[in-house]
Amino acid sequence: MKLITSPYNALYKELKLLATSSQERRKRGRTLLDGIHLSQSYLQHGGSPVLCVVSESAIAHPEAADLIAQCESSGVECVAMPDAQYKVLSQVENGVGLLFMIDTPQFTAPAVLAQSAVLLDNLQDPGNLGSILRSAAAAGIKHIYCSSGTALAWSPKVLRAGMGAHFLLEIFENVDLSAVMTTAQCPILATSSYAEKSIYDVDLTGSVAWLFGHEGQGVAEDLMTQASQQVVIPHLGKMESLNVAAAAAVCFFEQVRQTQT
Template sequence: MKTITSRDNAQYKDLVKLAGSAQARRKSGRTLLDGVHLCQSYLQLRGAPEQCIVGETALHNREVMEIVGALQAQHAHVLALPDALYNAISQVEHGVGVMFLIPTPERVVTEPLKVSAVLLDGVQDPGNVGSILRSAAAAGITQVYCSAGTAFCWSPKVLRAAMGAHFVLDIFENVDLPALVSNSQVLSLATSGYATQRLYDVNLRQPVAWLFGHEGQGVAHDLLALASHQVVIPHAGQVESLNVAACAAVCFFEQLRQNQG
């Protein structure tokens, strides 16, 4: 285990930059996972991180000790920081004091869609994107494709909301969704309040590319026109729309219900 005690240390300064700037994270192709749950999930599903960073006090926490122990057995890099230095780079208030520095995979689309997938067109809110990733992973959907206008999936807020879903998903960002949908070998479904076909009346016992859009404007018109089906989730109240993440959950689990039924 290495210890840094000076704020002027070059490696520490890099961490400060990474913690504070979305641009720095994108540029370096790395991000920070903050908190025990995310670190445990990563370790279990993806193995050792590039580096594990712990606060001094956290070294006495049982869960953190287990993580650090497992990493040291694998000769992985562990960096200990005085609490003041640790807290300056942590985004979690009252967190336990453990972070992983990990590479953010950059995937390039090379094949047409052949299995169920989630396509996000300009979904803005990191909490919504995270919740959608979490629901997809829970429903067994593993492919996620995001347009350039969608929130960056590896931001701390999306990571927190997704609760580890990232590590079982293949996430593609900055994707040309119209091209992807045009070449898709599976059904592409978008929900729309104007559609007449009910979600429940589509045969979902087959792979589906689920298309969700911007919180206010929905899926872009030209993209919507390319979808093979537009479906409506029937409503009963005076309120006519659902939050996009709630809508996605209803769709994914309707597909799962039909498949398990």
């Protein structure tokens, strides 16, 4: 295993850019999977990474050693570096020092919107995005459409919040949501505190496209007018609305409940 000790090493400089710059991740079409769990999930569902990186203190860790062995058996390059140098790349505190560099998966969106999906308009918080992806994967929803204003789905923060959900989904980024919605062959539902119909009174037994928007401003008005229906999530407390990730989870699992009844 090659040991990298110089901060001027070309490979280390590339890793540092990927760890710190969303622009570089987009430009290079690559990202980092930080930590044991994401790396295990990727090997299980996503294939082989471009590179495996491990801190010197983690080389002998049983879980890290197993992942390194799997990578080496598949011909994946593995490199090690001093702990202090590795920490510059990692945002995980007190974790096992291992990460993967991967090519960001690219998918071609279907010609029509015909199966259950999630449409995200200008959703900007990485934690909310990752949580929505995790809930969608758990609910069996596979297709995710992200507008150009939505956070980069393959950023380290979103990946950590998604907990491996990314590798079970097909995520389409920089999407013109309005154009996608014009192809819809299933209902498009948007939540609104002003809607009259409860989510629990809507038939969700078939395919549904869920539309969610910016954390503060909500869904853009022009997209909201394209939705088939607006629905409200009833709540008893005096809070005006739910966090968008919480609202999405309620919607997805009401759909699951109805389809399993």
